[in-house]
Amino acid sequence: MERADPRSRRDAYGSRINRAHSPLLAYAVPWATILFASLLPLFPIASAAPIVPPVGLMTLLAWRLVRPGLLPVWAGFPLGMFSDLFSGQPFGSGIMLWSLAMIVIEAIETRFPWRSFVQDWLIAVGIVACSIVAAASLSGASLGPPLFAALVPQVLLSLMLYPIIARMVSTLDRFRLLRVRILG
Amino acid sequence: MAPPSSRRSSYSRRAQYGVFTGYVIAGVGALIGAILLALSLWRPASFNGPRTVAQDAVAPAAEASAEVRAESQNLIEAIRGYLRAGSQNAELKQEVELARIRLAEAEAIKRENARLKALLGLEQQENTRPVAVARLIGSSSASARRFAYLGAGSADGVRVGMPVRSPRGVVGRVLEVGRHSSRVLLLTDSQSVLPVRLTDSNVVAYAEGRGDSMLRIRLINLGINPLEKGDIFVTSGAGGYYRPGTAVAIVAEKTEDGALARIISDPAATDYVAIEEIWQPQAIRAAETPVEQSVADADDT
DSSP states (O other): OOOSOTTTTEETTEEOTTEEEOHHHHHHHHHHHHHHHHHGGGSSOOOSSOOSOOHHHHHHHHHHHHSTTTSOGGGHHHHHHHHHHHHOSOTTHHHHHHHHHHHHHHHHHHHOOSOOHHHHHHHHHHHHHHHHHHHHHTTTOOOOHHHHHHHHHHHHHHHHHHHHHHHHHHHHHHHHTOEEEOOO | OOOGGGSOOOSOHHHHHHHHHHHHHHHHHHHHHHHHHHHHHHSTTTTHHHHHHHHHHHHHHHHHHHHHHHHHHHHHHHHHHHHTHHHHHHHHHHHHHHHHHHHHHHHHHHHHHHHHHHHHTOOOOOOOOOSEEEEEEEEOTTSSSOEEEESOOGGGTOOTTOEEEOSSSEEEEEEEEOSSOEEEEETTSTTOEEEEEESSSOOEEEEEEOSSSEEEEEESSOSSOOOOTTOEEEEOOTTSSSOTTOEEEEEEEEETTEEEEEESSOGGGOOEEEEOOOSOHHHHHHHHSOTTSOHHHHHHO
8 A cells, every 4th residue: 555644654753663762862861951051151261251141050941941840840959069060159059049940930830831932031031130140149259230230241141042042952852852763 | 731740740649749849859959059058158168179070070171172262263363364464564563663662672671670680689589480381271151250260280280379370461360279170260250359560650559350351450559549541550469479560450441549450361362371389488378377376387387
């Protein structure tokens, strides 16, 4: 019999014959990308002012908002600890702020279960802006108007960067659920 | 579809407990974070161990990316150079003429200086060789604190407190040392204070970081503010960490009690840096010794 539709045995993640999602990929990709993203601000530039957005936190938020329930509520604790090792913040600030961010999203989600992308964007930027200001206040730096003025470009950059990160995360999500060949 | 987390977790006790435990762990995590944060603000050196190990682990990758960064900067510079070649050539010719005259003057002054020093018996045997030369491999560019990371550590002889300089001027001071990497407190960090003086007069001041890539110059002798836009500050050597006469900052704007200054050696434009010996280690030891104890005792221990 001729096949009516050559795509009938495929779905968005590849052929369904003899192929299945890999548990390793499905669970490791989000964690690995967040860990990698929290290393990123270290590399590109040795700048005299803080300008690079907290990419690690934003990736965490994007995964949490794109795929609710994939990361446990307590994921902020280990991931924040890793980011503290590299961020230059005093140890513990990442643990606290990332945990709080996860709890806050959970609270928002029970209040507003139905959201569009724009609302997700606002939530993410709100959390990132709060955490940038909180992190600066708790960083042990001497606080003053110039320091907070220097944070504005960073917040604006985060605002612009979130949709890009969300796009990358949804692409990674497709990769995460890719069907791979089963042996045997 | 409503997200799975906002759907009821079924009538299964087990599932309900699972959700509840998740919340408890997250809350406890945040609390532990707050405690650790308070601890590390109280004693900033508490978690140096894990941090330096982690730094050492990513140092090779950071080294590679620093190389790429420097290469791409060079490429852009080269293209820009071609575009401006003509006008720049004329300017440079003029500058070389002036520089030649100044060089001759400086030569004369140097000779006179040496003669006067010899007269006073002030000739010092100073070891000006740097401890190590390394790349700035990265910085905490997402944090409000300004730290940079170096590709050299205790294995290369780097110790805490050593000044770090680039060919242009002072970059900062070593804060924490790993085996093959170390953390540098940049001048623009708001916790960094550096004693400086004007190049051509005896005006002394403190240069404090503001956290936004500018330095605040605070004059020690208040009175008529003698600073002007374009004045250059160099290290004064007070405090004993930095060798005197290294360029630090250039005045960008005059304020009431001093000035706002731009750093001369911007870490973003810096590739290789030199880590130097602490200029006067004895002075620093003396400053750290309690008043009741004599410095000679401290030297023995």
